[in-house]
Amino acid sequence: MSITPLKTWATDPAEEDAMNHEHGPFWRRMIALMVERDLFGKSVLDFGCSQGGLLRLLYHSHSYAEALGVDLAADSVARANALAGPVPARFEVRDNLAGLEGRFDVALSQEVLYLLPDLDRHAREIHACLKPGGVYYAGIGCHTDNPEWPRWRALIEPRSNLPVQSYSLDDFNRAFAGAGFKVYAQQYRIDEFVPLSDDGVMGGVAATLHYYDAVKTLFRCIKQA
Numbered sequence: 001m002s003i004t005p006l007k008t009w010a011t012d013p014a015e016e017d018a019m020n021h022e023h024g025p026f027w028r029r030m031i032a033l034m035v036e037r038d039l040f041g042k043s044v045l046d047f048g049c050s051q052g053g054l055l056r057l058l059y060h061s062h063s064y065a066e067a068l069g070v071d072l073a074a075d076s077v078a079r080a081n082a083l084a085g086p087v088p089a090r091f092e093v094r095d096n097l098a099g100l101e102g103r104f105d106v107a108l109s110q111e112v113l114y115l116l117p118d119l120d121r122h123a124r125e126i127h128a129c130l131k132p133g134g135v136y137y138a139g140i141g142c143h144t145d146n147p148e149w150p151r152w153r154a155l156i157e158p159r160s161n162l163p164v165q166s167y168s169l170d171d172f173n174r175a176f177a178g179a180g181f182k183v184y185a186q187q188y189r190i191d192e193f194v195p196l197s198d199d200g201v202m203g204g205v206a207a208t209l210h211y212y213d214a215v216k217t218l219f220r221c222i223k224q225a
């Protein structure tokens, strides 16, 4: 199944720039939680890369040999390529990983799983594109174990050019395990000051802190060597 490419995921393109700012704490924490500290000579995939910020940030602390970011939003991918500079990352418009089998040591996705209509297919594709022993880190806060999710979903849906799905953390675990991964998870426990909004979107200060601490979850999925 192939999905029609978009210009941007957000219905308002200005929100794509805002997302870069909002997702900074999650990118930093995902990188800090990665068990693989040395990516020298390694290849990295970012699935749903948008404007490529996660791969640029990763390269500054963990220099990898090469990286590929894929996204089905064409304007975001064009921006990612324009911003890549000396970082050995390239970005492609894609919604599938055909032809990339066995190519990557590490795969990443940050807040993408809830937009995928077929989790099992995604898990199989990521598993196939990793080398034996390769690792997939998937960060996700948009899930049904998030107490704010029903309200968030109603806010996100009209702002998304893609249908929004409702999966539980157990759904992700089942899909990854079903594809053959050994699956681990941990809460983000973000240890930096996090931005607060006063528009109530996040559900107030206590809910915001709870989200950054315990709701946002990082899966670590290992493809057996």
Ligand SMILES: C[S@@+](CC[C@H](N)C(=O)[O-])C[C@H]1O[C@@H](n2cnc3c(N)ncnc32)[C@H](O)[C@@H]1O
Residues within 6 Å of the ligand: 003, 008, 009, 019, 020, 023, 047, 048, 049, 050, 054, 070, 071, 072, 073, 076, 094, 095, 096, 109, 110, 111, 112, 115, 116, 162
């Ligand atoms: C909420 S944004 C997160 C973007 C980025 N990962 C970040 O941390 O800022 C989700 C992104 O996933 C992309 N996406 C959703 N479904 C996809 C698919 N099937 N294939 C490729 N990209 C997809 C969207 O176009 C969008 O850019």
